[in-house]
Amino acid sequence: MIELDALTKRYGGTVAVDGLTFTVKPGRVTGFLGPNGAGKSTTMRMIVGLDRPTSGAATVNGRPYAALRSPLRHVGAMLDASQLHKGRSGYAHLHALAETHRIPRSRITEVLDLVGMSTAARRRAGGYSLGMSQRLGIAAALLGDPEVVILDEPVNGLDPDGVLWIRTLLRDLADEGRTVLVSSHLMSEMAVTAEHLLIIGRGRLLADTGVDELIDRVQVGSVLVRSPDSGLTDALTRRGASVETDATGALTVRGLTAAEIGDVARDERLALTELTPHRASLEEAYMDLTREAVEYA
Numbered sequence: 001m002i003e004l005d006a007l008t009k010r011y012g013g014t015v016a017v018d019g020l021t022f023t024v025k026p027g028r029v030t031g032f033l034g035p036n037g038a039g040k041s042t043t044m045r046m047i048v049g050l051d052r053p054t055s056g057a058a059t060v061n062g063r064p065y066a067a068l069r070s071p072l073r074h075v076g077a078m079l080d081a082s083q084l085h086k087g088r089s090g091y092a093h094l095h096a097l098a099e100t101h102r103i104p105r106s107r108i109t110e111v112l113d114l115v116g117m118s119t120a121a122r123r124r125a126g127g128y129s130l131g132m133s134q135r136l137g138i139a140a141a142l143l144g145d146p147e148v149v150i151l152d153e154p155v156n157g158l159d160p161d162g163v164l165w166i167r168t169l170l171r172d173l174a175d176e177g178r179t180v181l182v183s184s185h186l187m188s189e190m191a192v193t194a195e196h197l198l199i200i201g202r203g204r205l206l207a208d209t210g211v212d213e214l215i216d217r218v219q220v221g222s223v224l225v226r227s228p229d230s231g232l233t234d235a236l237t238r239r240g241a242s243v244e245t246d247a248t249g250a251l252t253v254r255g256l257t258a259a260e261i262g263d264v265a266r267d268e269r270l271a272l273t274e275l276t277p278h279r280a281s282l283e284e285a286y287m288d289l290t291r292e293a294v295e296y297a
């Protein structure tokens with residue numbers, strides 16, 4: 001469990017994180033979403049003690065990161081996969097980390113297998129592709145078998161195979177009962193990866209919501225209708241609907257459900273060639289939520 005209590009970070013005149021309060025619960029993947037510069041990385045850095053809050057607090061399993069005696073065993077983080085010693089092998093990188101916590105070599109082999117880097121781990125990290133660095137970063141995060149896993153933009157720059165792999169891994173980690181917090185600026189990615197979303201803009205919390213709840217909340221309720229008969233617009237307007245017609249003759253109808261529109265057409269003996277309820281896509285909902293934050297940036 002990760003808990004934030006009015007967490008705030010200022011850099012001079014910039015408020016990077018502005019009074020964030022939320023809880024990241026175990027057993028599900030939580031997406032931490034916001035446009036560039038929203039404050040995601042700064043928040044994550046504060047959770048793992050790499051940045052000091054200006055005010056407020058962040059705790060992992062009830063304690064500030066600095067108070068954890070074996071931090072890698074409680075929380076594993078990948079914040080910047082490119083932060084590798086280029087001259088060292090991937091294995092040596094993990095070994096150095098493992099030594100700080102008396103983690104046995106067998107665990108290094110285990111996490112390398114898990115991320116599919118067993119062979120490549122003997123090569124110098126300087127020659128790794130972005131995808132390989134990401135995998136090694138994830139191996140490092142999982143080294144201490146932590147209950148809390150924090151990954152900053154783990155799918156950035158990955159090919160479709162890599163993206164699918166990360167998605168499955170995150171789900172598995174959550175199914176094992178871990179707390180999984182993963183940041184992204186892409187709603188499309190988080191919608192298929194996360195069950196829960198924390199959306200921020202300009203350092204402030206804009207939404208703390210389930211993915212399904214968000215879909216329900218943004219349901220716009222318009223229906224796309226096509227009919228070869230010209231009388232439909234009048235018939236629908238008489239029943240209180242508002243109707244817009246586009247250049248192709250398609251009607252966007254608000255104020256009646258698709259079923260009610262079907263009933264009107266049947267009663268009036270008008271043919272329908274299309275009747276499609278429209279839900280705002282999650283992407284649109286996200287854009288709406290963060291529009292102001294993006295403009296500000």
Ligand SMILES: Nc1ncnc2c1ncn2[C@@H]1O[C@H](COP(=O)(O)OP(=O)(O)OP(=O)(O)O)[C@@H](O)[C@H]1O
Pocket residue numbers: 011014015016034035036037038039040041042043185
């Ligand atoms: N060390 C720093 N010094 C000054 N300003 C900083 C520092 N780190 C971050 N900021 C500012 O804080 C704000 C939040 O940045 P942060 O990197 O946390 O956002 P982000 O949501 O992770 O963005 P991105 O998706 O681009 O990585 C930005 O305005 C950024 O310029």
